[in-house]
Amino acid sequence: MTYCVAIKVDDGLVFAGDTRTSAGVDDVRTYNKLHVIELEDRVFVLLSAGNLATTQAVVANIRRDLDAPVATMSLRLARYMFDAAEYVGSISVRAQHQIASQAQFSNADLRTTFILGGQIRGEEPAIYLVYPEGNCISSSPETPFLQIGESKYGKPILDRVIRPEVQLEDAARCALVSLDSTMRSNISVGPPIDLAILPTDSLKITHKQRFDLDTPFYARLRESWGHQLVAAFRNLPKFDWEAPAEQGSLLKEPNQQAANG
Numbered sequence: 001m002t003y004c005v006a007i008k009v010d011d012g013l014v015f016a017g018d019t020r021t022s023a024g025v026d027d028v029r030t031y032n033k034l035h036v037i038e039l040e041d042r043v044f045v046l047l048s049a050g051n052l053a054t055t056q057a058v059v060a061n062i063r064r065d066l067d068a069p070v071a072t073m074s075l076r077l078a079r080y081m082f083d084a085a086e087y088v089g090s091i092s093v094r095a096q097h098q099i100a101s102q103a104q105f106s107n108a109d110l111r112t113t114f115i116l117g118g119q120i121r122g123e124e125p126a127i128y129l130v131y132p133e134g135n136c137i138s139s140s141p142e143t144p145f146l147q148i149g150e151s152k153y154g155k156p157i158l159d160r161v162i163r164p165e166v167q168l169e170d171a172a173r174c175a176l177v178s179l180d181s182t183m184r185s186n187i188s189v190g191p192p193i194d195l196a197i198l199p200t201d202s203l204k205i206t207h208k209q210r211f212d213l214d215t216p217f218y219a220r221l222r223e224s225w226g227h228q229l230v231a232a233f234r235n236l237p238k239f240d241w242e243a244p245a246e247q248g249s250l251l252k253e254p255n256q257q258a259a260n261g
Helices: 052-067 081-102 155-161 168-185 216-234 254-260
Strands: 003-009 012-018 020-022 028-030 034-038 042-050 112-120 126-130 136-138 145-149 193-199 207-211
Touching: 003 042, 003 112, 003 126, 003 168, 012 034, 012 042, 012 112, 012 168, 034 052, 034 193, 042 052, 042 145, 042 193, 052 081, 052 112, 081 112, 081 126, 081 136, 112 145, 112 193, 126 145, 145 155, 155 168, 168 193, 168 216
Parallel strands: none
Antiparallel strands: 003 012, 003 145, 012 193, 020 028, 034 042, 042 112, 112 126, 126 136, 193 207
């Protein structure tokens, strides 16, 4: 499984995803699920979740069309982000059919879901969720983020924090916390984590970084988030029947818990 998220705020776009691909409990591998395509007047980021063979076929076909001397459609020729999302959907459907025809007796699930985000000069940045069937939807001001894969564990923090007016770096931190929450609850999602930031009208990725569990910034972020969650829980309103002495001992500090075993 996997988990990827794309966030749209007024200042730009944030993309994040894990890299774990598993074919079983004893076959865990790492593959890139965040793909960046930068051209003269546009930039695209593709996030993927689903069958790895289909994903690789889609990415390969997209890059091949970019270099084709004669092409009826490509990311280079798309006039709008919606056109680009529909193009990715059509490539995905074709790849699924081709792979299925080569393995007629296989029961493998060949579906792949994508998030395509980016900006074409003259148009606002946008993110689209591209379904395995080829159709797509965009984000909205009410829900300015899109998720694919194991999305349920990382959604609550996004629902509470992400608004169009949120600063780009805060959106990036929220994406990393969303991934951390998912990894704590589902072993099929795992590090390293890829992060990419696209400011509005920059037409290029200004920051792209991979974080492992021991990457200093990411380690500090995870530790700080965990401590502050515990502190917030300790400050929740107390029941009417709780005695004053009990109110101060609802939760011990993490280091005290460790000391007491």
